[in-house]
Amino acid sequence: MEILVPALLTIITAATPLLFAALGELITEKSGVLNLGVEGMMIMGAIIGFVTVHHSGSAFIAVIASMLAGGAMAGIFALLVLRFHASQVPTGLALTIFGIGLSALIGQSMIGIAYEGIPHISIPLLSSIPVLGELLFSHDLLVYFSLFMVFAVYYFLNKTRAGLILRAIGDSHDAAHAMGYSVIRVRLLATLFGGAMAGLGGAYLSLAYSPLWVEQMTAGRGWIALALVVFATWRTGRVLLGAYLFGGITILQLHAQALGIGVPSQVMSMLPYLATVVVLVLISRDLGKIKLNAPASLGKAFHASS
């Protein structure tokens, strides 16, 4: 138990940024937009969140600011893709390159500054239950919020009319357009939501997971979040499962040393990336499953007159 409980706790904190980013990208992709710029939006959320908390002292304002930063990045993407008909793959790549550069520029003066991390809340009584109390009822607010968002995204996609419209647009934008739905507006909102969630995921890294600023601190998590959406075959519940699975793999490296496993740290650090490849292969080889769940218009440009 002495090893297990802290291990499970770190899995939760490692999974939370992935969960935020992947949930956001899920909504974006369900509307038919493939935004490969998650890494860039996340890193911007991380630095803006960190700068804001440093200057304002308020974690709440920092979280809002990081969501706005992610949203603003997504806004650039939406402008290029939805208004200027730029193709989605290179635009997403540009967003990542730009975000990594801009965050490094903004973060110049933030290197070496420490932050104590966003406060944890212990729910009275419940948190004093042995083991379970620590595991379930003593996290920071964002962990609870990420779990709430899993439910909210599931409910939105599957139980609301707006979610149905979003999915319809993702599956066939021409048919949805013919029915009178505004393809561009829905995709804009879905893209902005994806950006805000990626920004939030980034903020979780710089405010809670390892509360400091390091250049490129997202270290590919944005790309792993993209892979998680494929892993989940575009289903909300499996995004949760995937995020926690990858959280587990990420923290293996932290605990391998404690357990006395004599593998070089670099090899342990490779694990999340290798696992992503393995998982992609396992899921993607079943073409039927992908076709059944992937939004049919994913990545395709829409122009009302065409």
Place this chain on the structure above:
Amino acid sequence: MLPKLVKRPAPSRFMVYLSPVLALFLSLLAGIVLFVIMDVSPLAALHAFFIEPISSAYGLSELAVKATPLILIGVALSLGFKAGVWNIGAEGQLIVGGLCGGAVALYFYEQEGFHILPLMMLAGIMGGMAWAGIVAFLRVKFNANEILTSLMLSYVAGLWLNLMVHGPLKDPEGFNFPESRIFSDSALLPVLHEDYRLHIGFLLALVIVGLGWILISRTLLGYQIKVSGAAPAAGEHAGFSTARIIWVTLLIGGGVAGLAGMIEVSGPIGQLLPSISPGYGFTAIIVAYVGRLHPIGALFAGLLLALTYLGGETAQILLNLPVAVTGVFQGLLLFFLLACDVLIHYRLQFNQPALAARGA
């Protein structure tokens, strides 16, 4: 009032070439705004970025040194992007190529001979090909998205290089620093002139530009690549094997990126370090786009993007500007390019009559 976008009957050839120029101009404007925000004189900054680095023969030689990997990889990625094969893990292929080439150099440490450099080249190319080959295999056999797998493998490659220079390839007399021995003379690329760092790798890049141009415009394979990207269904109907296109473009991309990695370690670096590239593999994606997915274009775009690296370093020395400005500028350039590219397929229409607008 905002102008409306109206689809052109046919793509504009003129805009294809004007778009990068427009994008560069807009990026410079955005750069000026950025410098004003950072409280730096825009004139001094632009001079430090784009004029100072190339106002001496030494600077021009450095430009060519930095452009070499960008041109090489830019040409190779252009082929893949044309075919719709998204190899964005050239950085990893470069690293593995450098690692393999470097390992050969260290194997022949303190030996002489004209066989060493060709063997290093071969190792670099094979290493890059193998790394990209994994991506091709997973894509063809299991339908795994090449964007994600190639990128994930880039992170793995970086960690692998790091592991090697901390372990087996570490300099035994290096006071435990994570660096390899400095390569012997026979494992270093000859320079073109003894006063400058410009090496024969740049000439090799020019050869690859020529070969790429012949491949894309004069061979059946090049034609198949173009058709597969522009009209995949037509390509398949004509009997072009999609799997073959994926394999070929990824292996070429990986092989050339691996060669670029070998050139970096045996040229300007001269040993293996934990990091052997400031993101050339990613910047080459921008090179490919700015170069209009054409080998000759990649040559010019490679020089331009090399200037952003060089300018970033100069601006850091002269004006104490952070190097990160380079990344911001590169990102802006690609943004503006993608935005300007809308004018290839659409034209702007101002004051259109109400009826025509509804009909459109």
